[in-house]
Amino acid sequence: MTTQNMTHDNKSIVQQALTALVATGDVGALAPLLSDDFLHHRPDATARTKPEWLAAVSAALVPLAGMQVEIEHVLADGDHVVMHSRRRLPDAGPEITVVDVWRLDDGxxxxxxxxxxxxxxxxxxxxxWEPR
Structure with a gap:
């Protein structure tokens, strides 16, 4: 497989996973697309395993039901896919900007x-970066 094909396939896998999650609200649709040793790295230097992360996503879906997701960019290079999105919480809640970075291995x-x-x-x- 060429790097170009792998990049396209990986981008499609991530888009499929996120579309299934947002469209159905079912983390079960996402689970088969995650490796058994999946890790979700958090900005505070902690990480969640596949079961921990799926449970956290599942718990967040109820309060986030109706969230609007506007995908700005999806970029892929080899085994990495980056998605930049804007998300608005229901009932005119705050808007957030999110950058997700995904690494894929063997599909x-x-x-x-x-x-x-x-x-x-x-x-x-x-x-x-500017001095104050």
Whole structure:
């Protein structure tokens, strides 16, 4: 398989997983696309295993029912897929910007990283490197 084919296949797997989750709200649709040793890395340097992460996603789905997801970009290179989205909580809740990074291995999602930022705070983070 060429790198171009692998990149396309991996991008399709991630899109399929997220579409199934958002459309149905069923984490069961997502589970078969995750490797048994899947890890979800969190910004606080902790990680969740496949069962821990699926349980957390399942618990979050009830309060997040009706969330609008607007996918801005899906980029893939080899075994990595990056998705940038804007999400709005129901009932005019706050908007968040999310970047998900997925690593695939042998046709399954093996690792994930997620960065979440409230859209209202984005401007404050545009110049973090400038001296104060």
């Amino acid at each position: 399954l999602i093996a690792e994930a990283w997620e960065i979440i930022e409230p859209a209202s705070q984005a401007e404050a983070n545009l110049t973090w």
